[in-house]
Amino acid sequence: MTERTTGPTTPHDPAVVVVAGALYDRGRLLAARRSAPVELAGRWELPGGKLEPGESPEEALVRELREELGVEVEPGERIPGEWPLKPGYVLRVWTARLLSGEPRPLEDHDALRWLTRSELDSVDWLDQDRPAVAEAARRLPAA
Numbered sequence: 669m670t671e672r673t674t675g676p677t678t679p680h681d682p683a684v685v686v687v688a689g690a691l692y693d694r695g696r697l698l699a700a701r702r703s704a705p706v707e708l709a710g711r712w713e714l715p716g717g718k719l720e721p722g723e724s725p726e727e728a729l730v731r732e733l734r735e736e737l738g739v740e741v742e743p744g745e746r747i748p749g750e751w752p753l754k755p756g757y758v759l760r761v762w763t764a765r766l767l768s769g770e771p772r773p774l775e776d777h778d779a780l781r782w783l784t785r786s787e788l789d790s791v792d793w794l795d796q797d798r799p800a801v802a803e804a805a806r807r808l809p810a811a
């Protein structure tokens with residue numbers, strides 16, 4: 669999508685926060701395959717995007733998942749931790765519950781999969797998403 673936010677310009681600028689969602693529905697977690705940029709294309713992530721000025725992380729998550737997937741979600745709890753992305757960007761993850769809609773890869777992704785706990789290792793997650801995915805897995809049914 670449009671790059672509205674640029675990275676920090678001085679070492680003292682706060683990092684840009686990227687909010688991603690561990691989206692659950694009926695005992696499965698949603699994985700999204702990135703279609704761009706080229707260095708990330710083909711890798712799987714928890715869908716999300718950059719916080720915009722004046723937004724809470726929960727508001728950003730609801731907006732991003734509406735834009736990228738065409739669904740309405742209810743944010744839940746934050747998964748503890750913060751993971752560095754490219755310089756000046758950090759990833760924070762919230763759980764979320766699907767309220768309505770069937771996710772479609774409208775923007776930034778070219779494939780989606782709902783994964784049970786035993787299927788989580790079947791996709792090539794972005795390295796920075798792996799700790800959050802591991803934590804998200806603990807909230808899925810064991811079967």
Ligand code: CDP
Nearest residue numbers: 669686688713714715716717718753796797
């Ligand atoms: O949609 P928007 O342009 O706001 O953000 P994005 O391009 O989806 O994500 C911003 C940056 O965070 C990109 O470099 C993504 O690769 C990264 N990201 C990530 O590493 N893991 C995620 N779960 C979501 C985004």
